[in-house]
Amino acid sequence: MKVFVTGGAGYIGSITATELLNAGHDVIVYDNLSTGHRDAIPEGARFVRGDLGQPKKLARLLAEERPDAVMHFGAASLVPESVANPAKYYRNNVAYTLNLLHAMLETGVNRIVFSSTAAVYGIPKTIPITEETPTNPINPYGESKLMIEWMLRRFDEAYGMRYAILRYFNAAGALPNRGEHHDPETHLIPLVLQVALGQREHIKIFGTDYPTPDGTAIRDYIHVQDLASAHILALEALDEGSRTYNLGNGQGFSVKQVIETARSVTGHPIPAVEAPRRPGDPPILIASSQRIQRELGWRPRFTSLREIIASAWEWHRTHPNGYRR
Ligand code: UFG
Secondary structure, eight states: OEEEEETTTSHHHHHHHHHHHHTTOEEEEEEOOSSSOGGGSOTTSEEEEOOTTOHHHHHHHHHHHOOSEEEEOOSOOOHHHHHHOHHHHIIIIIIHHHHHHHHHHHHTOOEEEEEEEGGGGOSOSSSSBOTTSOOOOSSHHHHHHHHHHHHHHHHHHHHOOEEEEEEEOEEEOOBTTBOOOOSSOOOHHHHHHHHHTTSSSOEEEEOSOSSSTTSSOEEOEEEHHHHHHHHHHHHHTGGGOOEEEEEOOSOOEEHHHHHHHHHHHHOOOOOEEEEOOOTTOOSBOOBOOHHHHHHHOOOOSOOSHHHHHHHHHHHHHHOTTTTOO
């Protein structure tokens, strides 16, 4: 298939684009490089630098390329930033996705795989979280992604646009030559590995009084290559109907367990200091991904935290400056 990948220069988008090419698909990457990296885009993909805020350009490009489907990774995705600057999230995520959907309607492109998030659930009352768990986002980032989910459902009902909504839990890990590089970095695993590289003094543990066994928050870390394989399965199943899936590996690890595992993987002491809770952080997020396993036969290949952190460490160790030249 020919796949139009928005945000294909970003962490998850570039790795999925790489796996799409490996699976024999054609890829066009559309990215404004505001947070993505030119060097993350795989060789073999056509790259067009552009913004989702340019509807005419989008429609022209879709009319010219006639892709079979869109994979839509392009978004603003920092929870604290979304609280401080909600306008950016409703514009970049909601309004710009509407531009994309309009351009798809105009040009007859009617399949989309959409990057959603565990943040649509807010603070769930039950764990593990299934797709039936009520959505109740607690920040503009999660709201913006949920609004897009609503648009997709209505566009399917009204115009027959087929969608796969993939709600990611905590993406982590790397390929040998592609990994996580955000500026500024806010995610736990890359920050911990920056301490191991000597680029930071210590890691702050945000909250040690959560109702969890060691008092620190628990997350479900899923390897980015397992996310990529789920996208490809979801793409190939779109003709059979629209669907919504959680993507996690079904196990929770606390912040302290992540730091401890990183110490063991890197052989570095990784000093940690206790700090107050970070506003907006739910105590525990663990996915049930039974639905995609049952319906599409998806299986995560990286089930141990150690393997996930080891793959991230390999990338950070060999690319201490990320994609910076
Ligand atoms: N944490 C620390 N110290 C740090 C950074 C993070 O203790 O320096 C903690 C956080 O408080 C949290 C855990 O480590 O408890 C994981 O934090 P991340 O920032 O790595 O990831 P989040 O769980 O906050 O966010 C991820 C995605 C978001 C998505 C969210 C869903 O990155 O896009 O999951 O809740 F919205």
